[in-house]
Amino acid sequence: MFSLEKISIGVQTALNNSLPAFWALMAQFAIVGVLVISLFAVLGLVLVFMERKVSAYMQIRLGPNRVGYKGTAQTLADTLKLLVKEGLIPDGADKFLFRLAPYVVMISAMLLMAPIPFSRNFQIWDINIGVLYISAISSMAVIGILMAGWSSNNKYSLLGAMRSGAQIVSYELSAGLSVLSIVILSGSLQLSEIIQSQENGWWLFKGHIPAVIAFVIFIIAVTAETNRAPFDLAEAESELTAGFHTEYSGMRFALFFLAEYANIFIVCAIGATLFLGGWMPFHVGSWSAFNQIMDYIPGSIWFFGKTFLLIFVIMWFRWTFPRLRIDQLLNLEWKYLLPIGLINLLLITVMAILGWHF
Amino acid sequence: MNMESIVFYMLAFLVLSGGIMAVTARKIFRSAIYLLFSLVGIAGLYFLLAYEFLAAVQVVVYVGGIVVLIIFSIFLTQAADSDLPKALRGRKVFSFLATAAGFALVLTQILRHNFIPSGSEPVSTNVTEIGLRMLSTGEGGYALPFEVVSVLLLAAMIGCIVIAIKKPGNS
Amino acid sequence: MGFLKNYIKTVYEAVSSLLKGMKRTGYYFTHHKEIITQSYPDNKDTMILPERFRGEVVMPHTDSNEHRCTGCTACELACPNGTIKIITKFEMTPEGKKKKALDTFVYHLELCTMCNLCIEACPTNAIKMAQNFEHSVYDRSQLTKTLNKEGSKLMEGVE
Numbered sequence: 001m002f003s004l005e006k007i008s009i010g011v012q013t014a015l016n017n018s019l020p021a022f023w024a025l026m027a028q029f030a031i032v033g034v035l036v037i038s039l040f041a042v043l044g045l046v047l048v049f050m051e052r053k054v055s056a057y058m059q060i061r062l063g064p065n066r067v068g069y070k071g072t073a074q075t076l077a078d079t080l081k082l083l084v085k086e087g088l089i090p091d092g093a094d095k096f097l098f099r100l101a102p103y104v105v106m107i108s109a110m111l112l113m114a115p116i117p118f119s120r121n122f123q124i125w126d127i128n129i130g131v132l133y134i135s136a137i138s139s140m141a142v143i144g145i146l147m148a149g150w151s152s153n154n155k156y157s158l159l160g161a162m163r164s165g166a167q168i169v170s171y172e173l174s175a176g177l178s179v180l181s182i183v184i185l186s187g188s189l190q191l192s193e194i195i196q197s198q199e200n201g202w203w204l205f206k207g208h209i210p211a212v213i214a215f216v217i218f219i220i221a222v223t224a225e226t227n228r229a230p231f232d233l234a235e236a237e238s239e240l241t242a243g244f245h246t247e248y249s250g251m252r253f254a255l256f257f258l259a260e261y262a263n264i265f266i267v268c269a270i271g272a273t274l275f276l277g278g279w280m281p282f283h284v285g286s287w288s289a290f291n292q293i294m295d296y297i298p299g300s301i302w303f304f305g306k307t308f309l310l311i312f313v314i315m316w317f318r319w320t321f322p323r324l325r326i327d328q329l330l331n332l333e334w335k336y337l338l339p340i341g342l343i344n345l346l347l348i349t350v351m352a353i354l355g356w357h358f
Numbered sequence: 359m360n361m362e363s364i365v366f367y368m369l370a371f372l373v374l375s376g377g378i379m380a381v382t383a384r385k386i387f388r389s390a391i392y393l394l395f396s397l398v399g400i401a402g403l404y405f406l407l408a409y410e411f412l413a414a415v416q417v418v419v420y421v422g423g424i425v426v427l428i429i430f431s432i433f434l435t436q437a438a439d440s441d442l443p444k445a446l447r448g449r450k451v452f453s454f455l456a457t458a459a460g461f462a463l464v465l466t467q468i469l470r471h472n473f474i475p476s477g478s479e480p481v482s483t484n485v486t487e488i489g490l491r492m493l494s495t496g497e498g499g500y501a502l503p504f505e506v507v508s509v510l511l512l513a514a515m516i517g518c519i520v521i522a523i524k525k526p527g528n529s
Numbered sequence: 530m531g532f533l534k535n536y537i538k539t540v541y542e543a544v545s546s547l548l549k550g551m552k553r554t555g556y557y558f559t560h561h562k563e564i565i566t567q568s569y570p571d572n573k574d575t576m577i578l579p580e581r582f583r584g585e586v587v588m589p590h591t592d593s594n595e596h597r598c599t600g601c602t603a604c605e606l607a608c609p610n611g612t613i614k615i616i617t618k619f620e621m622t623p624e625g626k627k628k629k630a631l632d633t634f635v636y637h638l639e640l641c642t643m644c645n646l647c648i649e650a651c652p653t654n655a656i657k658m659a660q661n662f663e664h665s666v667y668d669r670s671q672l673t674k675t676l677n678k679e680g681s682k683l684m685e686g687v688e
Contacts, residue, residue: 060557060565128485136417136418143421169426316551317551319554320553
């Protein structure tokens with residue numbers, strides 16, 4: 001049966017047998033780096049195409065359908081266009097920070113790939129504080145956005161960056177609280193252990209209604225954190241042209257664009273891991289026959305299936321809801337999501353102590 | 359030189375150069391960014407020591423919290439593109455002396471201390487232990503400082519609300 | 530308690546209205562057979578334009594090269610942006626009377642906004658809107674058209 005675990009172990013033993021330990025480690029670094037970068041590239045192509053098709057179908061349109069088979073090469077053509085475009089730096093911009101900003105955003109997105117388990121034992125770094133690591137690194141992307149907004153020497157960029165920063169900082173709280181509720185239920189910060197704890201059912205189903213509420217809050221908060229509609233105040237086209245990346249063009253703009261889609265993938269992967277069991281197939285308690293049938297589908301397919309389902313939900317939000325105003329945005333966070341999240345966390349703690357979950 | 363010391367020197371260079379550039383930069387926003395590099399370098403050192411919890415907390419608190427706060431206050435108060443005024447000569451001399459004294463103090467302490475190479479595997483502290491220690495009232499427990507800090511934060515929050523609240527009849 | 534009741538009611542109403550919106554877009558997403566976009570120019574031969582689509586002003590002529598325009602300039606007066614210019618001439622009727630008649634109907638397509646006011650103003654239904662929309666040309670002067678054909682004359686009985 002196809003399994004990523006066997007491939008990774010095979011590669012590891014082959015490297016260790018043929019190379020000295022230091023160079024084997026270096027080769028593994030190189031392989032992991034190439035894999036992450038190529039995953040990013042593929043994700044960028046696939047997700048942009050998916051977004052365009054989903055939006056088209058939701059608006060009863062056709063979407064891209066000219067380049068390649070049914071338009072599948074459209075994003076490839078767009079990437080090629082971005083590659084050959086001139087990257088302008090505006091007058092009066094802080095050139096060093098202007099150049100640095102896209103890389104900060106991109107690197108923080110890449111670092112977030114490290115603890116995500118794609119399949120059983122197929123994970124770059126099974127760090128024992130996985131969830132904390134994720135929330136730590138994801139707060140670094142704000143700096144890149146603020147840097148881009150400030151160094152562009154453009155008032156729209158600055159306003160967009162400030163909105164984006166305020167939004168990310170405040171919605172991180174709700175996202176953190178709902179992540180915390182799963183940490184309480186599973187009793188671990190390590191992502192592999194969180195998945196293992198869902199062997200007899202996903203937390204979304206095992207945790208009764210509070211887990212569902214936590215899931216809904218998580219989805220809303222990460223939609224806001226990735227600056228996507230209906231929370232796209234940071235780049236509100238009608239008010240701020242394009243927000244913090246107004247002045248960016250060519251490849252630097254492409255990096256921001258790619259990081260945005262990579263971040264969507266990452267938050268959805270984390271949501272799938274915490275609430276929907278990651279690579280863990282759909283198991284129901286003690287139905288061992290049913291569970292065995294489900295095990296025939298490889299974990300990587302489960303993982304990508306769940307992640308793309310969540311990505312679809314987030315795209316569905318984007319193409320359904322109108323943009324919020326800034327006061328509505330803050331009301332939603334501080335008057336609704338945060339209090340509900342806190343009470344929900346309390347409920348889940350009581351549930352976990354009394355052992356009411358399955 | 360093994361892998362570990364190479365990484366250590368790279369991180370040390372990042373921390374030190376970030377720190378020096380943060381205090382010498384002419385633009386205040388750049389200072390904040392160099393400070394960020396320095397703080398990230400320190401988090402990297404914690405990661406090198408296999409003390410992941412502290413490293414992650416360093417990033418959450420300093421990078422995600424304090425540097426963002428600093429940047430926000432720069433955005434809201436400073437004219438973004440103007441240079442900072444040049445420091446006075448007297449101040450320069452004084453700060454150089456203060457830095458030199460501090461450096462000498464730290465250096466003498468480090469040189470006088472007798473470091474014992476342990477040779478054992480790095481101890482990995484798991485989060486459960488940290489959590490239990492944080493809330494234990496027994497020997498070496500941190501329950502009291504923990505609660506005092508929470509009262510401090512509560513006071514700060516109430517202060518914020520009092521400042522931000524609308525006075526009646528002054529809408 | 531009233532506050533709490535209100536709060537829960539707000540949350541409930543918000544969630545249900547959001548779900549209603551998502552149901553609508555979800556319906557569209559799953560029913561993409563209803564797509565209304567035309568894949569022009571692939572379907573150029575079979576394309577059906579809506580009945581009320583307005584492409585340009587034309588003047589229909591009969592087989593014997595007769596039109597219904599009396600040259601009354603009602604359309605010229607009705608036009609909000611000077612698209613139409615009517616040049617008239619005087620013809621002798623068989624009774625020996627002078628009568629005003631159409632000489633040239635100049636139509637500036639580049640100025641036209643397809644507002645349909647000229648068609649509504651016409652007392653004799655001489656002009657109408659056609660559905661042709663592929664108007665691009667290489668020279669702007671080609672957009673100035675003469676609507677009445679060479680040697681055409683007024684239809685019998687149209688006053």
